[in-house]
Amino acid sequence: MRCWHAAVARWFGQLKLAFEPALEAEFERATVRARRYRYRRIGYLQLAMTHVGALGLYALLDNATIVVLATLAVDLFSLGCILVLRRKPGVFVRESVMMAGVLCWVLMAETLSLYAHARYLWIIQTAIALQPFLMAAAIQLRFPYCVAGCVATVATVAVGNALFSAAAPAEQFWMALVQAVAAMYALFGCWRLEQRERVNYLAMRASEHNARELDRLTHHDDLTGVLNRRGLRRALAGLSGPCVVVLADVDYFKRYNDHYGHLAGDRCLCRVARCLSDTLAGDGEVLARWGGEEFLVIIDTDRPEVGAERAERMRSAVRRLGIAHDASPVGAMVSISVGYALGALDSADNLDDLVHRADLALYAAKQAGRNCVRDRPASAVGVEGRYGAGISRA
Structure with a gap:
């Protein structure tokens, strides 16, 4: 029944x-x-x-x-x-x-x-x-x-x-x-x-x-949720004009992983990514994870002072997170070094060139003691010859 x-x-x-x-x-x-x-x-x-x-x-x-x-x-x-x-x-x-x-x-x-x-x-x-x-x-x-x-x-x-x-x-x-x-x-x-x-x-x-979901997995970073390189290039497809490329690198991140473990390192990168995303002004600014602990921001502007202001805002915002980093020589807290470069964006090759110039500026920030912001150095030829294009330094 x-x-x-x-x-x-x-x-x-x-x-x-x-x-x-x-x-x-x-x-x-x-x-x-x-x-x-x-x-x-x-x-x-x-x-x-x-x-x-x-x-x-x-x-x-x-x-x-x-x-x-x-x-x-x-x-x-x-x-x-x-x-x-x-x-x-x-x-x-x-x-x-x-x-x-x-x-x-x-x-x-x-x-x-x-x-x-x-x-x-x-x-x-x-x-x-x-x-x-x-x-x-x-x-x-x-x-x-x-x-x-x-x-x-x-x-x-x-x-x-x-x-x-x-x-x-x-x-x-x-x-x-x-x-x-x-x-x-x-x-x-x-x-x-x-x-x-x-x-x-x-x-x-x-x-x-x-x-x-497939688009998210294809064009977004699995860990942090921000755009990956493929997603960044798609977001910039068809765009042209002057822009500022900002490259940020978490200071002494390998030491952070060694000291706190890789799971803690993943959580740290996620917090940094959210922090950098919160500093964006909205339209015309794009954030992507460029490498292991490197993040790249594209800012639609032709004014270098805007790039400097945005880069400093990112650096200070990450510092204010107050994430402990006892293995870092830079104040025992997680910090980032930032380099930026101004140029014209009109092709994928041109983007690579701008990223390379920002990478040189990032190296200059690391040479200056880290936890700081630098533009592309005036004398970049020697640096490029020493490290090669597009290679970041930990």
Whole structure:
């Protein structure tokens, strides 16, 4: 018995097509634009089909006044629905308006069937039986609203025929049965379509998440979370103009690892990276991890004093962190040496040249005792010949 109850509960749980509130709101935002567009298209199509169907109804009823009045009523109601949809209503109003538009046509057709000859009733009833499929497949109402629309359609036919139709009781029964069967098939199709839409949305959401994660792993440093070299080059792609390149190196970091351990060293680099990131002014400034304990900052400016001010801000901010470094000869706290260079950025080779010049300035800062900021030294040829391009010193 418990297994039977569990199976029934699981089956009804599958019928419930809804996410948790936060995810449901995201799903609605992702699909609302396409749904409003589809609803407006179906509304215009329904108007056109109403006028085409009016010609057939005139042939069946031979009563132009009734047909014109019924068509005019449907036209006015449909135009009202379209105007409501153009105001971008919420889910409840949007789905209810589309359901009401279909039910208006059902009510019109059922009313006109009272004026039709008995041999024409099945033609009108067949047209009504197509309306649940319109709600389910063409309009693709949300499942609860499609359920309400199908139930209302079957009830309209059953009550209308029982109270006003001249058809025999047996014919009334078969008409209602046809409507009920059509409604059940339409509801199953609506449920499957919405279930597939929701599954596809989850798959697309997971795919986007995986793409973002892959992009993060490809273009960001695993440890600190800032850009790596590949991410920096992508961030600078297409940019050109004057800039300041700042290269910062954690002083005596090898001694820090030897003294406190590599896990503590990793935590230290993460704190330094966050600190450097907090010093950025925003747009036009990019931070990346350039090497083991080296960080590089690109500043979009043509003023060397801005580079000097930013570099000094980075140095003092790291010093204010107060991270103990008993193995450092520079004040027993973690510090950084900073070098910067001003130049024009117009290609990848040019970036390498600017980084090399900043690297020479960084070497000058280390030669000056570390925990300081230096521009590119005036005499750099000897330094370059001694150490080579792009090689940092610990």
